Amino acid sequence: MNFNLKEIYAHMGVFALCIAWTLVAFAVASLAVFFERLFVYFRSRAASRHFAGRAGPLLAQQQHDALVKEAEGNKSSHLAMMLGGGMKTFLSKSRAPAGKLGAVELTRRDLVRINERITADVRRGMSVLATVGSVAPFVGLLGTVVGIIEAFAGIAKEGSGGLGAVSAGIAEALVVTALGLLVAIPAVLMFNFLSTRADALLLSLEQARSEFMDHLEDMAGDKRAVAGHGPQHPNSADVVSTRGEATDVGHA
Numbered sequence: 001m002n003f004n005l006k007e008i009y010a011h012m013g014v015f016a017l018c019i020a021w022t023l024v025a026f027a028v029a030s031l032a033v034f035f036e037r038l039f040v041y042f043r044s045r046a047a048s049r050h051f052a053g054r055a056g057p058l059l060a061q062q063q064h065d066a067l068v069k070e071a072e073g074n075k076s077s078h079l080a081m082m083l084g085g086g087m088k089t090f091l092s093k094s095r096a097p098a099g100k101l102g103a104v105e106l107t108r109r110d111l112v113r114i115n116e117r118i119t120a121d122v123r124r125g126m127s128v129l130a131t132v133g134s135v136a137p138f139v140g141l142l143g144t145v146v147g148i149i150e151a152f153a154g155i156a157k158e159g160s161g162g163l164g165a166v167s168a169g170i171a172e173a174l175v176v177t178a179l180g181l182l183v184a185i186p187a188v189l190m191f192n193f194l195s196t197r198a199d200a201l202l203l204s205l206e207q208a209r210s211e212f213m214d215h216l217e218d219m220a221g222d223k224r225a226v227a228g229h230g231p232q233h234p235n236s237a238d239v240v241s242t243r244g245e246a247t248d249v250g251h252a
Helices: 005-011 013-062 064-072 076-094 102-124 126-158 163-224 238-244
Strands: none
Touching: 013 076, 013 126, 013 163, 064 076, 064 126, 076 102, 076 163, 102 163, 126 163
């Protein structure tokens, strides 16, 4: 039999076909995750740029309620999700009766929880790529082993040997291994590509969170200043402008 993929596919057994279609499903799943993540990162980048341009002046003018409303209108931006949620917590705790923990400390703790949710959202689906990249070669190898066993079982049944008797069966088995590698290698590359972008995004958000907390602490310090001193407002626009404020989104 000549090396023809159509003929090899036609001669595959039931088990080999199941392995081949499983690998095809792996490939489709990895591609779906890859393009979905790229879309999410690109959309977050564009939305964060828009939000940063609007939020900077609002923070500078201490229009905090307007900032919360602006963040609620940019749900696709991870930056808006973090700063809007943090400011909403700060405003609610500032207006509530004083407790053991101040509004700034409660906001800091809430931002940690928000950051955990954002991290889970940014890395959503990455486990699929990691699983495909690690499992697909072994799935293909399983198909090869079973295919070779079937080829030698056929020799024993027919009572004839030689290279010509087993070459077709071995070729069918090795095609499954090749398919497994063709699925696994791109999955590993896509996982590494997306991991780099996700790490860059999360680092930018961590910097934005730190600068946002600096702004809240400075503002709280101004409120405790001695009467008669003029208000000293920090350069609040830096909270959403420094280092791009997650708008680069890892240059995705």
